[in-house]
Structure formats: C-alpha cells, structure tokens
Amino acid sequence: MKESRLCSMLGIEHPIILGGMGGISDGSLAAAVSEAGGLGTIASMSYTAEELKAEIDKGQSLTDKPFAVNVSLLRPDAGDLIEAVLEKGLKTVITAAGSPKKFTAALKDGGATVMHVVANVSMAMKIAEAGVDAIIAEGTESGGVASREEITTFTLIPQVVDVVDIPVVAAGGIGDARGYLAARALGAEGVQVGTIFLASKECQTIGDVYKHVLIEADDAATGIAGRGAIGLRMIKNAFFDEVEKAAAEGKSGGELFQFMESKMGAAAKDADNGAFVCGQVTGMIREIRPVKDIIRDIVDGAESALKELN
Amino acid sequence: MKESRLCSMLGIEHPIILGGMGGISDGSLAAAVSEAGGLGTIASMSYTAEELKAEIDKGQSLTDKPFAVNVSLLRPDAGDLIEAVLEKGLKTVITAAGSPKKFTAALKDGGATVMHVVANVSMAMKIAEAGVDAIIAEGTESGGVASREEITTFTLIPQVVDVVDIPVVAAGGIGDARGYLAARALGAEGVQVGTIFLASKECQTIGDVYKHVLIEADDAATGIAGRGAIGLRMIKNAFFDEVEKAAAEGKSGGELFQFMESKMGAAAKDADNGAFVCGQVTGMIREIRPVKDIIRDIVDGAESALKELN
Numbered sequence: 001m002k003e004s005r006l007c008s009m010l011g012i013e014h015p016i017i018l019g020g021m022g023g024i025s026d027g028s029l030a031a032a033v034s035e036a037g038g039l040g041t042i043a044s045m046s047y048t049a050e051e052l053k054a055e056i057d058k059g060q061s062l063t064d065k066p067f068a069v070n071v072s073l074l075r076p077d078a079g080d081l082i083e084a085v086l087e088k089g090l091k092t093v094i095t096a097a098g099s100p101k102k103f104t105a106a107l108k109d110g111g112a113t114v115m116h117v118v119a120n121v122s123m124a125m126k127i128a129e130a131g132v133d134a135i136i137a138e139g140t141e142s143g144g145v146a147s148r149e150e151i152t153t154f155t156l157i158p159q160v161v162d163v164v165d166i167p168v169v170a171a172g173g174i175g176d177a178r179g180y181l182a183a184r185a186l187g188a189e190g191v192q193v194g195t196i197f198l199a200s201k202e203c204q205t206i207g208d209v210y211k212h213v214l215i216e217a218d219d220a221a222t223g224i225a226g227r228g229a230i231g232l233r234m235i236k237n238a239f240f241d242e243v244e245k246a247a248a249e250g251k252s253g254g255e256l257f258q259f260m261e262s263k264m265g266a267a268a269k270d271a272d273n274g275a276f277v278c279g280q281v282t283g284m285i286r287e288i289r290p291v292k293d294i295i296r297d298i299v300d301g302a303e304s305a306l307k308e309l310n
Numbered sequence: 311m312k313e314s315r316l317c318s319m320l321g322i323e324h325p326i327i328l329g330g331m332g333g334i335s336d337g338s339l340a341a342a343v344s345e346a347g348g349l350g351t352i353a354s355m356s357y358t359a360e361e362l363k364a365e366i367d368k369g370q371s372l373t374d375k376p377f378a379v380n381v382s383l384l385r386p387d388a389g390d391l392i393e394a395v396l397e398k399g400l401k402t403v404i405t406a407a408g409s410p411k412k413f414t415a416a417l418k419d420g421g422a423t424v425m426h427v428v429a430n431v432s433m434a435m436k437i438a439e440a441g442v443d444a445i446i447a448e449g450t451e452s453g454g455v456a457s458r459e460e461i462t463t464f465t466l467i468p469q470v471v472d473v474v475d476i477p478v479v480a481a482g483g484i485g486d487a488r489g490y491l492a493a494r495a496l497g498a499e500g501v502q503v504g505t506i507f508l509a510s511k512e513c514q515t516i517g518d519v520y521k522h523v524l525i526e527a528d529d530a531a532t533g534i535a536g537r538g539a540i541g542l543r544m545i546k547n548a549f550f551d552e553v554e555k556a557a558a559e560g561k562s563g564g565e566l567f568q569f570m571e572s573k574m575g576a577a578a579k580d581a582d583n584g585a586f587v588c589g590q591v592t593g594m595i596r597e598i599r600p601v602k603d604i605i606r607d608i609v610d611g612a613e614s615a616l617k618e619l620n
Binding site: 001002120121122139140141149150151152153154155156158159162172173174175176178179181182183184185186187218219220223279280281283284305306308309310 | 311312430431432449450451459460461462463464465466468469472482483484485486488489491492493494495496497528529530533589590591593594615616618619620
C-alpha cells in the first residue's frame with residue numbers, strides 16, 4: 001500500500017496509533033503497540049506530571065521505539081505535562097480539547113511532533129493553522145467523549161482531508177484490516193484505534209470482566225450516555241441507565257463525568273454496574289489477542305484486501 | 311475494480327443505487343440514475359398503488375433500463391404496491407421496515423429481486439433468512455429515518471458482511487468516489503446514495519431553496535430531530551428546533567412525523583422553516599450537477615483512488 005507520511009514523521013513502521021484511553025493506556029500498553037511497529041500512546045489523564053514521568057520511564061524500559069503522550073489542553077497543568085514529556089525525550093504529543101496554539105511553539109522548539117484531535121471540519125481548519133503536524137479526526141462511533149456534532153468517521157474524514165494539507169489520522173470505528181483500508185480510501189494516512197487494543201492481552205489496566213463485556217457486546221451494544229451535558233460512548237447496561245437518569249434529573253456535565261469516572265477502567269468490576277467505555281467496533285471483538293497479532297492482521301489483511309479489490 | 315455481484319443481479323453497469331427518498335425519488339430521477347448506469351428507485355411513500363403505476367409508466371417512458379421501487383412493509387397496502395410493481399414488469403423491489411418474509415415468495419414467483427434495508431446486525435441475519443437477494447445496510451449518518459441504535463456505516467458494514475452470504479449494499483455517508491471505495495473496502499458490493507442525487511439537476515421534486523440549503527450546509531449541519539420518539543436526520547434550523555420542542559412536550563412519533571412531513575420536500579420553501587431531510591454528506595456538496603456526472607466521477611474516481619493506494 002501507498003506509503004503514509006506519518007511513518008517517517010513519527011518514526012514508525014505502520015501508521016497505527018494507540019488511542020490514549022484515560023486510566024487505561026499506560027506505559028506497558030504503549031510500549032507493546034510501539035514494539036509491534038505502531039505508535040503507542042500514554043494517556044496522561046489520570047497522572048500528575050510526576051506520575052507521568054514515571055509512566056514514561058516504564059514505557060521506555062520496555063521499548064526503544066518511539067511512543068507518544070496525549071494531553072488534554074483543558075487541564076490547568078497541561079504545560080507541566082508537556083514539559084514532562086519533552087524532558088523525558090519523547091518526540092510526539094497528541095493534544096486534545098482547546099487549542100494547541102499556545103503550546104505549539106514550545107513543542108516545536110523541543111523538537112516534538114504535535115497531533116491534535118478534532119471532531120469537525122471547522123476545528124480541523126483552526127488547528128491546522130495553529131501549526132500542528134497532523135490531525136486526528138475522530139468520528140462519533142469512537143469510545144469515550146462524544147462530540148456534540150456526532151459526525152461519523154465516514155463523512156468526517158474526506159471533509160477534513162479536503163481542507164488541510166497535513167496528514168489526517170482516522171479515529172473511531174476501525175476494527176480490523178477492512179476498516180484500516182477504508183480509512184485510507186477516505187484519504188486518511190493512518191488510524192488511531194482504542195477499543196481493539198483495550199481487548200488485547202497487553203492491556204492490563206482493566207480486569208477480565210471488562211474484556212468479557214467487550215467480547216459479548218454486539219454492534220448495537222454502545223450508546224452515548226449523558227448526551228447534551230457531557231456525552232460519553234460506553235456499553236448500555238444498568239449503570240448507563242443510571243447515568244441517563246442522573247442526566248434527566250439535570251446533573252451537570254462535571255457531575256455526570258465524576259459519576260461515570262467512579263465506575264471506569266479498573267473500577268468497572270461488574271458487567272451491569274460499570275462504565276465500560278468503548279467504541280461501536282466492540283461488536284467486532286471476538287477474542288483477547290496479543291497486540292502484535294492485532295497489528296499484523298490489520299497490516300497484512302489490508303494488503304490482501306487491496307489486492308482483492310483490484 | 312473487482313466486479314460486484316450486484317451488477318449482474320440487477321442488470322446494471324455500476325453498483326450505485328438511488329435511495330428511495332419519500333416524495334422526492336420520482337420516475338424522472340429514477341430514470342436518470344438508471345440511464346447513467348446505476349439503479350434508479352421510485353419511492354412509493356407518497357403514492358397509492360394507482361399513482362405508483364403512473365409514476366412507473368413515467369420512468370419507463372424515460373428509460374429502457376431497469377429501475378426499482380421501494381416499499382415500506384409497515385403500510386397496510388404494501389401488498390398492493392408490490393403487486394403494482396410486478397404488474398408493471400419491474401424486476402427489483404427494495405423493502406424496508408417489518409419483515410419481507412410474508413412477501414418474499416410472491417416477489418420471487420414474480421421474478422423479482424428483493425433487497426431489504428437494515429440498520430443493525432441482528433436484523434440483517436433475520437432478513438437474510440427470509441430469503442432476500444441482497445441487504446442494504448444503512449448507517450446513522452444517512453438522511454431521513456434514523457434507527458434507534460445509531461450504528462455508523464463504518465462499523466455496520468463489516469459486521470453485516472460477516473454474518474450474511476448475500477451481497478451487502480452500504481448506505482449512509484457516501485458522498486463521492488472515496489466513500490464508494492471505502493464502502494467496497496469494508497466489504498460492501500455497492501452503495502445506496504440519496505443526498506448527492508438530491509443535489510442533482512434531475513431532481514425536480516424539490517425547489518431551489520432546498521438545493522441551496524444543501525450547498526450551504528457544512529459537516530455539522532444535520533442532526534436527528536425527535537430522537538427517541540421517531541428520529542429523522544435533517545438540517546438543524548429553526549424548524550428543527552420546533553420539532554425538538556414538540557418532542558420535549560411529549561408529542562408522539564406519529565404526531566412528530568406528521569409535523570415534519572408538512573414541511574418536507576416541495577413544502578420546504580424557506581431555509582429556516584422547512585424539513586430539509588438529508589444525510590451528513592451534505593457537507594460535501596458544493597454544486598448542483600447532472601446525475602451522469604455524479605456517477606461518472608464516483609466510478610472513475612474510485613478507480614484512480616484505488617490505483618493511487620496501490
């Protein structure tokens with residue numbers, strides 16, 4: 001398949017990026033994805049700057065290959081987190097929420113590559129102007145925080161590709177080789193995937209209950225909880241209904257998020273009573289596999305599928 | 311590109327099907343799509359059986375090529391409509407809502423090919439068992455009636471392809487050659503498109519205001535009105551807000567639909583005060599073009615894009 005600009009830009013073999021899932025994408029999972037030729041990402045969400053440094057150390061002890069850290073620019077200590085990343089010598093930062101404009105110069109001076117996550121075309125244009133190196137365009141089928149516009153990957157990617165010159169990464173809905181090939185067909189130069197790595201052997205931050213839920217889930221298993229106030233895509237279960245009830249009672253986005261967070265990740269111990277954040281592709285997951293196999297099947301499968309289409 | 315089974319099955323050159331848009335897809339538009347090598351579809355929604363026959367006559371006066379009729383099986387006179395289609399010698403019926411089981415035998419005996427529209431995997435399995443010839447799997451980004459599950463094209467298509475042996479047609483979100491190629495990459499053997507033909511020169515059932523709205527709309531311009539009660543994707547404007555208000559006041563799905571219908575199609579005379587039903591791909595529409603050009607660009611563009619990916 002046609003070479004992606006992302007590979008040379010990020011120093012990776014395959015343009016497959018681990019989504020930085022808060023409380024889940026740690027140094028081990030990031031290292032596993034990077035070792036397999038993709039780009040691992042540590043999610044900074046649940047760490048202080050000091051804790052993040054320790055997690056980066058852990059990742060670097062497991063791989064010599066590059067990995068990234070994602071940072072929400074809404075955090076008051078976003079600058080500290082970015083400083084920690086640069087101090088540790090990482091070369092890629094994935095920013096989300098707010099504008100990276102304020103940090104672009106410092107990141108560039110530090111030799112970093114910056115990718116920013118967007119969910120609509122107007123943000124993509126603004127972000128490209130802010131000088132980032134690549135854009136991650138995330139469709140509404142993705143797990144976690146849902147954009148208000150709820151634009152799907154299928155319609156979002158080509159429209160973002162049309163307005164920017166930098167590489168676009170497709171996120172949301174990519175479950176296997178077909179999804180990777182389709183993303184490339186839409187004009188993306190790579191993919192960011194979370195859910196399928198959530199269901200990997202190397203994802204040790206969640207328990208067996210979570211993985212079992214992912215395997216059992218069908219195509220219609222997820223929904224957006226707290227739509228209008230906060231909006232998080234997760235498995236529809238009894239806890240989902242509780243969140244919806246709290247939203248209907250007028251709880252704020254912050255309150256709802258706190259409520260959901262209390263049952264996320266390792267805290268999701270019971271299939272009915274946990275916030276099992278994941279994308280719609282969970283319906284495609286049938287078993288828990290090593291990261292290496294997941295990436296190999298995407299890359300090899302896409303090559304075969306491309307040949308077959310021809 | 312790899313030959314699609316749909317072409318021989320439907321007697322067409324390109325596996326591109328006109329979505330049967332109620333009150334919009336008439337005999338003229340259907341004939342235009344068929345003349346250009348796709349499969350036109352007359353939407354039976356706004357016709358009695360007798361009126362449908364007249365519309366089929368009109369279509370047949372404009373083309374010798376095959377076209378289809380879509381029929382909602384929820385209509386009490388669905389049997390009459392199907393009889394009208396067979397009487398007029400058409401060979402393809404697209405059914406939606408309910409189960410085609412009751413009608414499959416009569417349609418097959420009449421020599422017809424049956425395709426049924428689904429929005430989730432479990433319905434796809436049921437429908438395939440009912441003996442239809444192909445499945446149209448429609449993602450939530452499509453215009454018009456939205457499924458409760460809101461599964462996107464990107465995740466729906468591969469999951470449907472995995473559970474049926476018959477050809478799958480992708481609907482929802484396909485705006486150009488890239489979308490067509492991506493649908494094929496996901497395993498679909500063809501596409502059903504509505505919005506981009508809505509914005510065609512040959513679509514004469516809507517006025518200039520409607521077409522202007524489609525051109526002006528961006529990626530985030532549509533939403534699902536009446537979610538939970540009925541759910542229709544259309545342009546977010548003042549009328550959309552009125553529908554949402556009526557839904558919040560507890561109006562039933564039927565009442566909401568009637569309200570929306572009063573401002574649909576030719577009745578949508580004012581950009582603020584009309585139900586401009588369309589899919590998320592409206593953001594990709596920049597001009598009103600002939601059907602022939604739209605289809606040619608999809609087919610030729612997909613071949614080039616495929617070569618370029620290789």
